[in-house]
Amino acid sequence: MNKAQLGTALRALRQASGREAKSVARGAVMSASKLSKIENGRLAPSVTDVERILSALGVSEEIRREYVDAARAAATEATAWRHLKRIGADKGQRETQALEAQMTTLRLFQPALVPGLLQTPEYMRAVLLRHELSEDVLARTINGRLLRQHVLYAKGKTLRFVITEPMLRWRLLPPRMMAAQMDRILSASRLPHVDIRVVPQDARQTDIANHAFVIRDDRLVTVETVHAELVVTDAQDVELYVRKFENFAETALRGREMTSLLTECRDIFLREEETG
Incomplete structure (x- = not known):
């Protein structure tokens, strides 16, 4: 099965299950119109689209592997930020939340910003x-990101974050709000299944902190660039990111x-707030 045939095959699976398109679309966290476009071959589904549809259908592991492998024929997919803005940044938050609900292990490397799952509302804004974004979309997107943070407290998941010291000192907010952001990270670090590490700027490194990336269950990597979000699913490429993450985790x-470094930054x- 090639990627062009996926839509027809997914429609056949849904019809065989006896499920209505609207019901499957809700379970896959996508609009009914998007599912219709995928099933009719007018929209090529991404790997994450296929996985969400299959999860909504409740297919066997064997079928899931077959269909996901077909979707991985295009190992790297790019979605421009302008496109994500057009469809709605708040919708992107819901799709990411669905993806995080299905995963069991997350590895996140971030050298530029506090990771979204650890951000305060002020930092998000x-x-x-x-x-x-318009004020309405901005508010919905912030609410969506706050809902995503529930995954920090979900049982059966392992969440690992590696961030860099310069990022902690990058002043996006007034001092008082930056101090609150440090407290937020400290609080999350105390959760039993959350591991937060900081790469100190004076530590000798053998690698380069090129850009942020997220690894989910060692099978899918999301990479944020200036112009687009990339989704990497090729096993060999995913392994490159796993090695890079573990390398930074070792030096962090x-x-x-x-805790001492974060407390120092907060203080x-x-x-500054007191003397400002």
Whole structure:
């Protein structure tokens, strides 16, 4: 089966299950019109689209592998930010939430910004303002990101974050709000299945912090570039990102050392607020 045939095959699976398109679309966290376009061959489904549809249908593992492998024929997919803005940034949050609900393990490397799952609402707003969203869409997107943070408390998941020290000191907000953001990260780090590490800027490195990326269950990587979001599913390419993550995790501060650095950053912001 090639990717062009996926839509027809997915429609046949749905019809065989006796499920209505609207019901499957809801379970796959997509609009009924998008599912219709996929089934009729007018829209090539991404790997994540196929996985969500199959999950909604409740197919066997054997069928899931067959269809996902076909979707992976195009190992790297790119979606321009302008397209994501057009369909609605808040919708993108819902789709990511569905993806995170299905995963069991997350590895996230972020050298530029506090990861979305660890952001305060004020930090979210500062980050999202650069996308020139309307106030209504901005509010819905922030609410969507806050809902995504529930995954931090979900049982049966392992969430690992590696961030860099310069990112902690990047001042997107006034000192008082930056201090609150440090407290937010400290609070999340105390959760039993959350591991947060910080790469200190004075540590000798053998790799380069090119860009942020997220690895989900060692099978899918999301990469954020200036112009687009890339989805990587080829096994060999995914392994490159896994090795890069683990390399930075080895050199990063953890436990008390990490807590000490975050506390130092917070206290610097608080002193600035007091003397400002």
